[in-house]
Amino acid sequence: MNRKVITKVLPGIIFLVALGVQLATFPPWDALTYDGALYINIARNLATDPTNFTYQGIYVMYRPPLYPYTLSLFYHFIHEPLSQLTVARLVSVVFFALTAVLVYLFARELLKDTFKSVLASAFFVFNPFAFTMGARELVHSEFTFFYTLAVYLFYTGRTRKSSSRIYLAFISAGLAILTRYTGLSLIAVFIAYLWITEYWDWLKRREYIIGFALLLITLSPWLYMGHLYYGGALRPFEIANRTVTADRPVSVSTFVELLLKDIGHVLPALAVLGLIKQRQDEKSWLLISWPLIGFVMIMMVTHKEARFITFLSPAIAILAVEGISLIEDCIKKALELVGRPSVPRKKAITVFLSLLLLLPVGQSAFDLKERWNGTGKYESHVLRYASENYPGEKLLVSPRLYTMAGFYYPGAEVDMILNRKDVVEKISRGYYDVIILREPESYLNVLESGKYELVREFHNKRFKTFVRRQRLKSGY
Numbered sequence: 001m002n003r004k005v006i007t008k009v010l011p012g013i014i015f016l017v018a019l020g021v022q023l024a025t026f027p028p029w030d031a032l033t034y035d036g037a038l039y040i041n042i043a044r045n046l047a048t049d050p051t052n053f054t055y056q057g058i059y060v061m062y063r064p065p066l067y068p069y070t071l072s073l074f075y076h077f078i079h080e081p082l083s084q085l086t087v088a089r090l091v092s093v094v095f096f097a098l099t100a101v102l103v104y105l106f107a108r109e110l111l112k113d114t115f116k117s118v119l120a121s122a123f124f125v126f127n128p129f130a131f132t133m134g135a136r137e138l139v140h141s142e143f144t145f146f147y148t149l150a151v152y153l154f155y156t157g158r159t160r161k162s163s164s165r166i167y168l169a170f171i172s173a174g175l176a177i178l179t180r181y182t183g184l185s186l187i188a189v190f191i192a193y194l195w196i197t198e199y200w201d202w203l204k205r206r207e208y209i210i211g212f213a214l215l216l217i218t219l220s221p222w223l224y225m226g227h228l229y230y231g232g233a234l235r236p237f238e239i240a241n242r243t244v245t246a247d248r249p250v251s252v253s254t255f256v257e258l259l260l261k262d263i264g265h266v267l268p269a270l271a272v273l274g275l276i277k278q279r280q281d282e283k284s285w286l287l288i289s290w291p292l293i294g295f296v297m298i299m300m301v302t303h304k305e306a307r308f309i310t311f312l313s314p315a316i317a318i319l320a321v322e323g324i325s326l327i328e329d330c331i332k333k334a335l336e337l338v339g340r341p342s343v344p345r346k347k348a349i350t351v352f353l354s355l356l357l358l359l360p361v362g363q364s365a366f367d368l369k370e371r372w373n374g375t376g377k378y379e380s381h382v383l384r385y386a387s388e389n390y391p392g393e394k395l396l397v398s399p400r401l402y403t404m405a406g407f408y409y410p411g412a413e414v415d416m417i418l419n420r421k422d423v424v425e426k427i428s429r430g431y432y433d434v435i436i437l438r439e440p441e442s443y444l445n446v447l448e449s450g451k452y453e454l455v456r457e458f459h460n461k462r463f464k465t466f467v468r469r470q471r472l473k474s475g476y
Contacts, residue, residue, distance in 0.1 A: 006114075007114060010104065010114070010118065011101045011104060011105065014097075014100050014101050014104050014118070014121050015097045015098070015100065015101050016097075017100075017125075018096060018097040018100035018101075018121075018125050018134075019093060019094070019096075019097040021125060021131075022093040022096055022097070022134045022135045023093065023135075025131075025135070025366070025369060026089065026093075026135055027089065027135055027136065027369075027372070027373050028373060029082055029085065029380070030376065030377045030380035030381060030384075031372065031373045031374065031375050031376060031377060031380075032085065032137070032375070032376040032379070032380045032404060032407065033136065033137065033138060033375055033376055034376070034400065034402075034403050034404065035138060035403075036085075036088065036136060036137030036138050037137075037376075037403040037404045037406065037407040038055060038060070038063065038403040038406075039063070039067055039068050039071065039088070039137060039138070039139070040071065040081075040084055040085065040088055040137060040407055041055045041403060041406045041407060042054070042055055042060065042063065042068040043068040043069070043070075043071035043072040043075050043084075043088075044072075044075055044084070044410060046068055046069055046071075046072035046075075047072040047073075047075040047076050050069075050072075051225065051228075051229070053065060053068070053225070053229070055403065055406060056406065056413065056414055059229050059230055061222075061225065061226055061229065061230045061235070061236040061239070062236055062239035062240040062242075062243050063240075064139065064177075064178055064179055064180050064181055064240075065178055065222055066139075066142065066146075066175060066178040066179040067091075067138075067139040067142050067143075067179055070091055070142065071084075071087065071088055071091060074087045074091075075087075079410070081407055081408055081410060085137055085407075088137035089135045089136065089137055091141075091142070092133070092134060092135055092136055092137070092138065092140070092141035092142065093134060093135050093141070095141040095142045095144070095145040096130065096133075096134035096135070096141045096144075096145075098145055099124065099130075099141070099144050099145045099148055099313075099314065100121050100124055100125050101121070102145065102148050102149060102152060102314070103120050103121045103124040103148070103314045103317055103318070104117045104118060104120065104121040105117075105152070106120075106148065106151075106152045106155075106314065106318065107119075107120035107121070107317075107318050107321065109152070109155070109156060109159075110155075110283050110286075110287070110318060111318070111321065111322075115347075115350065115351075116321045116325070116350075119321050119324070119350075119354050120317045120318045120320070120321045121317070122317075122354075122358060123267070123270075123316070123317035123320045123321065123358070123361065124313050124314055124316075124317035126358060126361050126362040126365045127263070127267065127313040127316060127317060127361070127365065128262055128263045128264065128267075128361070128364045128365040128367075128368040128369075129262065129263065129306070129307055129309065129310040129313055129368070130144065130310055130313035131365035131366075131368070131369060132307075132365065132368045132369040132372050133307060133310050136372070139179050139180050140180075140307065140310040140311070142179050143176060143179040143180040143182070143183065143310075143311055144310055144311045144313060144314065146172050146173075146175045146176035146179055146183070147173075147176040147183055147186065147311045148311075148314045149169075149172045149176075150169050150170075150172035150173040150175075150176055150186055151169075151186070151189065151286070151290055152169075153165045153166070153168045153169035153172060154166060154169035154170075154173075154190060154193075155286055157169055157207075158197075158282075159282070163207040163210075166207045166208070166211050167207065167210060167211055167214055169190075169211065170211035170212060170214045170215040170218075171214050171215070171218050173186040173187070173190070173215055173218075174214070174215045174216075174217075174218025174219050175218065177219060178218070178219065178222055180311070181237060181240050181241075182294075182297065182298070182308070182311065184237075184297075185293055185294050185297040187215075188293050188297065189289055189290055189293050189294065192289045192293055193285060193286055193289045193290075194208070196285045196289065197282055197285055222236070244301055244302060244303050245301075245302045245303070247302070247303035248303055249302050249303060250302075250303055250304040250305075252299055255299070255304045255306070258305075258306045259306045259309070261306075262306045262307075262364070262368050263306070263364060263368075264360055264361065264363075264364035266357055266360045266361055266364075267316060267320055267361050267364075268316075269323070270319070270320035270323035270324060270357065271291070271315075271316045271319040271320050271323060272323070273322070273323030273324075273326045273327065274287070274318070274319030274320060274321070274322030274323040274325075274326070275287070275288065275291075275319060275322075276326065277322045277323065277325060277326040278322070287315065287318065287319060287322070290312075290315045291312050291315040291316065291319065294309075294311065294312050294315070295309065295312065320357075324350065324353050324354060324357065327353060328349050328350060328353065331349055332349070376404065378458070378459050378462070378463065379400070379401055379404050379438070379463075380404070380408075381458065381459075382401075382436060382458045382459075382463045382465070383401065383404055383405060383407075383408040383409075383436065384408055385456070385458075386408070386434060386436055386456075386465050387408040387409055390433075390434050390455065390465065390467050391409075391433075392409065392412060392432075392433030392434040393411075393412050393413060393433060394412065394413045394415075394431060394432045394433050394434075395409055395412050395413065395414045395415070395432060395433065395434050395435070395436070396414075396415050396416075396417050396423070396426075396427070396432040396434075396435040396436075397414060397415075397416065397417065397435070397436045397437070398416070398417055398436070398437050398438040398441045399416045399417075399418075399441075400438055401436060401438060402414060402416050405436065415432070417435070417437065417441055417442065417444060419442060419444065423444065424444055424445055427444060427445050427446055427449050427451070427452075428445055428449045428451070429451070430449070430451035430452070430468050430469075430470065432452075432468065433467070433468055434465065434466070434467055434468075435452060435465070435466040435467075436463065436464070436465050436466075437463070437464045437466075438462060438463050439461070439462045439463070439464075446466055450469075451468060451469060451470075452466040452467065452468055452469065453466065453467060453469050454466055455467045
């Protein structure tokens with residue numbers, strides 16, 4: 001098989017390998033996340049009404065819409081909860097594999113080297129965050145794809161002088177924003193890159209003005225829904241920002257510590273070396289502005305989680321390859337100084353370094369995925385058992401079970417056990433069919449009401465399931 005044929009089939013091979021890696025390490029059924037359950041619950045409602053972006057009758061448009069809408073396409077035909085969970089994860093797997101191909105194509109455009117492009121794709125596939133989020137019921141894989149596609153189309157549109165690619169870049173940027181509001185950082189990436197390369201002359205070019213108009217048009221249906229159902233066109237973004245700000249603050253130093261714990265030290269070190277290697281040219285300005293602006297935007301958020309930088313995995317992968325190139329250059333110069341300029345050959349150094357450095361990166365990826373496979377495990381076992389043995393239409397649960405209860409009890413009314421007058425009153429008259437509490441939650445008046453009986457305790461009595469006495473007497 002000649003080189004041209006290999007080059008043509010490589011994207012397909014990369015797609016299948018990335019797909020196979022994720023399917024081979026697919027998360028277990030009981031690794032359900034709080035956010036993932038919420039996305040699935042929203043998607044179920046969207047499958048029946050495309051404007052019903054709610055959970056428990058409350059509009060939750062502070063959550064970005066594209067991922068739930070994507071899932072809703074399949075939920076017209078798939079209704080069993082665990083099957084819906086599998087579909088949600090398969091959607092992420094497909095976007096993960098597509099991004100692996102996109103990283104290869106992008107690296108070829110930037111580095112002009114097939115081997116290094118394949119290596120960049122490998123660094124993406126085994127980036128601990130990309131690898132772990134690649135098969136989760138979360139937005140990260142879809143968001144990473146559209147974010148990377150926007151940057152790729154923007155860069156190639158400029159270098160190939162293709163207006164159509166620039167237009168598609170802005171549309172893809174709009175889709176990225178609708179997948180995760182962090183996508184708004186793309187506007188800063190585009191403007192910073194244009195300012196560095198063209199100063200203010202870019203404002204005179206029609207394709208960029210049209211591009212920003214297309215971005216606004218892409219967002220307009222969601223902005224209109226925000227105006228219609230959420231009290232203002234920009235209200236979803238405002239509430240999202242307020243929600244994140246109100247969550248537990250995480251300092252920059254703590255965030256970096258968590259980041260290194262999850263991703264390891266090798267990949268960030270290679271990416272930093274890759275940044276050092278950059279020159280003052282168009283390619284380099286892109287590789288500098290893309291990850292740095294994205295990272296700074298995450299740093300500005302009050303509540304930060306390490307997984308938030310998953311969308312930068314493609315940039316980190318390409319920079320890691322650049323880091324290896326810098327190490328190669330240093331080794332080559334050292335060999336020249338000792339009088340051995342051609343032994344070993346540069347390609348041999350590349351292959352050896354690549355395999356050597358991929359090993360710890362891959363190990364970190366498998367370790368992080370294994371840790372995430374324990375997420376929601378106990379909650380899933382409790383709720384699955386309860387849903388199969390104690391069906392109900394009205395549930396009261398601990399706050400951490402709120403979205404997951406809706407997942408296992410489709411269509412049920414779910415309340416959180418909060419110290420509110422209406423909740424206390426409902427308990428006193430036996431309003432709820434099933435109550436599931438996770439220690440250490442307040443029982444309020446569950447026991448004192450005399451309306452409920454403890455039917456099952458789970459995991460060293462940390463979880464308690466109560467059922468309304470009247471339903472037990474009726475043979476339930």
